[in-house]
Amino acid sequence: MAENAITTKELVKKENLVYQKTKLLTDDVMHYCPGCGHGTTHRLIAEIVEEMGIQSEIIGVAPVGCSVLMYNYMNFDMQEAAHGRAPAVATGIKRLLPEKYVFTYQGDGDLAAIGTGETIHACNRGENITMIFINNGIYGMTGGQMAPTTLIGMKSSTTPYGREVSLAGNPLNMTDLIVNLPGTYFVSRQSVHTPGNVRKAKKAIKKAFEYQSLNKGTCFVEVVSNCPAGWKMTPVESNKWLAENMLPFYPLGDLKVPEE
Template identity: 70%
Template sequence: MEVSDIIKPENQVFCKTQLLTDTTLSYCPGCGHGTAHSITMEVIEEMGIVQDTIGVAPVGCSVLAYDFMNIDMTQAAHGRAPAVATAISRVWPNKYVFTYQGDGDLAAIGTAETIHACNRGENIVIIFVNNGIYGMTGGQMAPTTLEGMMSSTSPYGRDVKTMGMPIKMTELVANLPGVYYATRQAVHTHKHVRKAKKAIKKAFENTRLNNGISFIEIVSNCNSGWKMTPNESNIWMEENMFPYFPLGDIKVNGKLK
């Protein structure tokens, strides 16, 4: 075979975890949700906990996560995923229970459920995708929208005098005693994907040890909502999102970094 033949699509082998279905992802091209889905399922498969894992999908861009994740899933009302996960975990304490939520869901309508589940130290994993905007419903301003950032409901940019500062959920919940592990990661490069996957694996291992809440924030882009190409949105994310939402561990083994 010639070298030129190797790169032909028909000669390439694309490997994906068996826990991702063959359903076409509904996410916009370039969105980080697909990668976050993939590494979460890879961790579950590699840990051998497929039959013991239950995911909770709320409302937002991830509302159809059960179509893509080939594991036991249930749906929650908007913002209520931590409450549903709490019930499942208490009924089946030996299960690995996780939520998969966006910033509009977790940090807005679901603030109460998030805070109180974290404060109680429920033995669940929360995966929180933060793209600084309401992606599914038209690009409205979210609690995580940056100062000066334009959205459909802040067309002149977020004015912190009237709209408040963007909320840093991971720092907020890290200060609660029930949170055992809190970290912020990204998935836009190979290096960041590896770190994010390692963090998700650590979170599920914490569940195995009954350590309480593990809170994994993934800062992602929203090229559609931000009105950019995927590459432009990744650059904008690095230059604007990361300075305000710095990546890395915030709380490990119950201790703030």
């Protein structure tokens, strides 16, 4: 058949392009481990900013943790915050520059451990910021120690026999706490372990950015992610482990949606 004669070389043309890396990510190679969900989430944020056309109107606040170097990869304004203090810094930026879009990007060691106070109070005050929370149940950057979000029985370098409630307490489900606060406007929990979930996560994060312009309150999106290096698994295994173990405790879906 003549149609099948099209070679890959002939197909690779600008007019046939359906997907390419967004220009809002810089050409720097991300320092994340192979298969890490941080890279996917960074790309989703950059794609959303490009689609909304708000490159010059957005300010991101980077956390301390694996994503501490986020400002190297984003082709828009970023501000670094002290460990756990991203919501406080974002509050200041948003109050001084209310016309800008402001978001925080934090991991679970940052948002759910040292920054619990800032997180809860920013959400309770209803600051008009968007918060992206990457939950992989472990302190990835410092060597896989137990985080507040580590599941019961989950192994980490400080709980080598699995987390025990009698010794280390219960895992903290931040998003379920935050959903009860009156200041939040949109709360959602998503994951990035399959292409379908990545598409859903993108929709949720986009909503969280769009609702910010309404000035109705904090928009909070938790992204359940993997940590292949910290969990001591291959990236593919870690995504399967995530689906089997993380998702029953952190079920996906929109927890709080605005009334139409």
